[in-house]
Amino acid sequence: MEDAVVVKDLTRVFGDFVAVDRVSFSVKRGEIFGFLGPNGAGKSTTIRMLNGILMPTSGQAHVLGFDIYTQVDRIKENIGYMSQKFSLYDDLKVIENIEFYGGIYQVAKQKRQQRYEWALRMAGLTDKREAITGALAVGWKQRLALGCALLHEPQVLFLDEPTSGVDPKSRRDFWDLIGEIADRGTTVFVTTHYMDEAEHCDRLGLIYRARLITIGTPEELKYGSMPGTVVEVEASDPVRAADLVRNVNGVLEAAVFGANLHVVVRDKKEGIRTISRVLAGAAIEVTSIRPIEPSLEDVFVSLIRSEDLADENGARDAAGS
Amino acid sequence: MWERIVQIFKKEMIQIFRDKRMRAMVFLPPIVQLIVFGYAATTDVKHISLALLDEDRTTVSRDFVEKFEAGRYFSVARYLSSPAQADVLMDKGEVDAFIYIKKGFEQAIKKGDGADVLIVVDGTNSNMASVTLGYVNRIVNAYSEEILTEKVMRLASLRSGSSVPVLIGPTVLVERTWFNEDLESRNYFIPGIVALLLTLIAVMMTSMAIVKEREVGTMEQLIVTPIRPIELIVGKLLPFAVIGYIDVALITAIGTLWFGVPLKGSIPLLFFSTAFFLLPALGVGLFISTISATQQEAMLSTFLFFFPAMLMSGFVFPIDSMPPAMQIVTYADPMRYMIHILRGIFLKGLGVRYLWVDFLGLFVLGTVVVGFAVMRFSKRLK
Numbered sequence: 073m074e075d076a077v078v079v080k081d082l083t084r085v086f087g088d089f090v091a092v093d094r095v096s097f098s099v100k101r102g103e104i105f106g107f108l109g110p111n112g113a114g115k116s117t118t119i120r121m122l123n124g125i126l127m128p129t130s131g132q133a134h135v136l137g138f139d140i141y142t143q144v145d146r147i148k149e150n151i152g153y154m155s156q157k158f159s160l161y162d163d164l165k166v167i168e169n170i171e172f173y174g175g176i177y178q179v180a181k182q183k184r185q186q187r188y189e190w191a192l193r194m195a196g197l198t199d200k201r202e203a204i205t206g207a208l209a210v211g212w213k214q215r216l217a218l219g220c221a222l223l224h225e226p227q228v229l230f231l232d233e234p235t236s237g238v239d240p241k242s243r244r245d246f247w248d249l250i251g252e253i254a255d256r257g258t259t260v261f262v263t264t265h266y267m268d269e270a271e272h273c274d275r276l277g278l279i280y281r282a283r284l285i286t287i288g289t290p291e292e293l294k295y296g297s298m299p300g301t302v303v304e305v306e307a308s309d310p311v312r313a314a315d316l317v318r319n320v321n322g323v324l325e326a327a328v329f330g331a332n333l334h335v336v337v338r339d340k341k342e343g344i345r346t347i348s349r350v351l352a353g354a355a356i357e358v359t360s361i362r363p364i365e366p367s368l369e370d371v372f373v374s375l376i377r378s379e380d381l382a383d384e385n386g387a388r389d390a391a392g393s
Numbered sequence: 394m395w396e397r398i399v400q401i402f403k404k405e406m407i408q409i410f411r412d413k414r415m416r417a418m419v420f421l422p423p424i425v426q427l428i429v430f431g432y433a434a435t436t437d438v439k440h441i442s443l444a445l446l447d448e449d450r451t452t453v454s455r456d457f458v459e460k461f462e463a464g465r466y467f468s469v470a471r472y473l474s475s476p477a478q479a480d481v482l483m484d485k486g487e488v489d490a491f492i493y494i495k496k497g498f499e500q501a502i503k504k505g506d507g508a509d510v511l512i513v514v515d516g517t518n519s520n521m522a523s524v525t526l527g528y529v530n531r532i533v534n535a536y537s538e539e540i541l542t543e544k545v546m547r548l549a550s551l552r553s554g555s556s557v558p559v560l561i562g563p564t565v566l567v568e569r570t571w572f573n574e575d576l577e578s579r580n581y582f583i584p585g586i587v588a589l590l591l592t593l594i595a596v597m598m599t600s601m602a603i604v605k606e607r608e609v610g611t612m613e614q615l616i617v618t619p620i621r622p623i624e625l626i627v628g629k630l631l632p633f634a635v636i637g638y639i640d641v642a643l644i645t646a647i648g649t650l651w652f653g654v655p656l657k658g659s660i661p662l663l664f665f666s667t668a669f670f671l672l673p674a675l676g677v678g679l680f681i682s683t684i685s686a687t688q689q690e691a692m693l694s695t696f697l698f699f700f701p702a703m704l705m706s707g708f709v710f711p712i713d714s715m716p717p718a719m720q721i722v723t724y725a726d727p728m729r730y731m732i733h734i735l736r737g738i739f740l741k742g743l744g745v746r747y748l749w750v751d752f753l754g755l756f757v758l759g760t761v762v763v764g765f766a767v768m769r770f771s772k773r774l775k
Contacts, residue, residue: 123617124616124617125613125616125617145619148617148618148619149619151617153614153617155610155613155614157609157610157613159609159610159611159613159614160611161404161408161611162609163407163408163411163412164404164407164408168404168407172400172403172404173618175396175397175399175400176397176400176401176615176618176619176620177618177619178396178397178619
């Protein structure tokens with residue numbers, strides 16, 4: 073089956089400002105795809121182009137095989153969208169909001185009642201159906217908005233910063249919900265700037281200053297983006313150990329981290345073997361030696377840094393020539 | 394298509410009638426306007442206070458003064474002893490007019506020579522001054538005629554001795570006003586309030602309701618749904634048409650039953666013409682929503698449209714008195730047609746036979762404005 077979202081060289085320019093710069097990627101059906109990046113990087117602009125709110129300046133994109141230039145209507149019928157504002161009508165009752173969106177999406181008449189009950193249950197608002205929406209706590213509003221966006225059982229669900237301004241407990245609950253929705257086969261396209269949320273995604277794209285810097289599963293990003301594996305060594309004399317290990321073949325870098333030693337090796341297995349042998353030979357006692365996982369945050373920070381550095385160099389080269 | 398329109402309509406009605414301020418916007422303005430135009434804002438000139446200086450002090454001069462005091466228009470506020478006193482009173486605005494009867498008034502009349510009376514009117518309010526002068530002229534003419542008739546009769550009976558007097562009178566202009574016999578300004582204004590309020594509701598409430606959705610972010614949510622622009626527009630405008638009708642009924646009921654404004658024409662025609670007027674008015678509201686980012690902006694833009702439109706509509710100032718260039722501009726003002734239709738229906742009982750030009754004007758203007766606004770609105774959605 074073809075991918076749910078296919079984007080090629082998508083670009084959007086506002087005046088002099090390039091909000092999205094030749095972004096290309098695709099989202100597989102049924103996966104949770106995360107669009108990660110700082111505020112203003114171009115996440116929302118991309119999502120808005122895919123939803124038909126905004127016209128691209130150039131480039132191609134298809135959602136569920138429908139062209140975003142010519143088949144916007146077909147796209148809209150088959151997607152759900154929820155933004156950070158949880159665009160509900162605050163002065164309507166919970167059930168009135170649900171009925172309104174159900175009517176707008178023209179949910180089949182015989183299915184309507186069942187879908188409304190489902191949305192109420194999912195949002196945990198079954199006994200608050202008559203409450204005025206504006207009076208609900210943020211977490212509830214968020215789930216009600218999600219329920220409204222899913223009434224028509226869309227194939228792709230777009231979530232634009234769905235958890236901003238929501239407390240940590242509600243955020244966790246929300247991600248559990250997203251997991252359930254994806255398990256039922258709905259493709260989820262979500263933007264966020266929370267690193268911990270990125271871990272919930274099947275695949276991630278990092279967007280920074282309008283450009284897509286990297287894309288992959290969280291594991292691929294953590295290991296693939298680093299030049300080697302990080303090995304943490306607990307040793308009796310870390311300073312001397314670092315000096316010893318640094319000159320060994322296959323070790324890229326070694327540094328003392330608190331009481332421990334962090335060694336970046338080209339090959340994980342061979343690196344560990346070599347380090348153990350060298351340290352044993354020097355009569356340094358090793359209590360533990362194990363590879364450690366770099367956090368996504370570390371990966372992204374380092375990627376963003378190298379991106380900035382490349383930009384600066386580029387600017388300097390341009391100025392020098 | 395209808396399903397979505399009904400959904401938007403229903404939602405809008407719930408929102409309007411659940412919001413205390415919006416509810417007030419539906420019922421309060423018509424009542425306030427009716428009170429203002431029914432009671433306070435009257436251009437009728439009554440209770441003109443006079444300063445009187447009668448140097449003649451004869452039965453004839455007293456008789457003359459009585460003519461002023463008899464009617465409901467004048468009342469003598471001050472009796473003066475010298476003309477200089479009048480200056481002060483006029484400056485202070487304590488009196489509106491000053492009548493000065495010089496010594497020898499009686500003698501002059503009895504002799505048959507013309508007798509002079511000086512009348513000074515405060516011209517600060519030009520409208521009031523000219524009306525006052527009109528009243529004065531009417532009273533003086535009536536008085537002269539009386540004297541003349543008396544004289545002629547006496548002469549005739551003296552000559553012929555017969556019982557049938559020969560009447561030779563001057564040509565007399567008989568004034569009669571049609572359609573608003575008492576020249577009550579409320580009869581003139583209250584039908585116009587219908588147009589005034591329909592404009593406010595259709596332009597301000599509509600544009601604010603649309604802009605509010607954009608401000609809150611629900612518009613974006615709607616754009617992502619498969620709703621078509623035309624469904625959204627119709628669903629969004631219809632509630633304000635309904636409210637417009639509620640207000641037309643309210644104004645007509647209070648205007649005729651409480652203020653006694655005549656409604657000579659047909660009520661169905663009144664409601665029919667409301668629809669024609671709502672077309673351009675809602676179009677302007679929709680257009681303003683496309684140029685305003687916030688509700689405040691929408692409100693300001695509404696007034697930028699509303700005041701010129703009202704002033705050029707003939708609601709207060711007659712279009713016939715405007716310079717020709719301005720008169721042409723008024724053809725672009727939907728209120729102009731509606732005011733004419735309303736006064737025609739209320740005061741003259743006119744039918745389509747006489748009003749079709751105004752209906753046509755509204756229809757053409759409405760189609761153009763709505764067409765343009767819908768185009769802009771749909772484009773903004775994309």
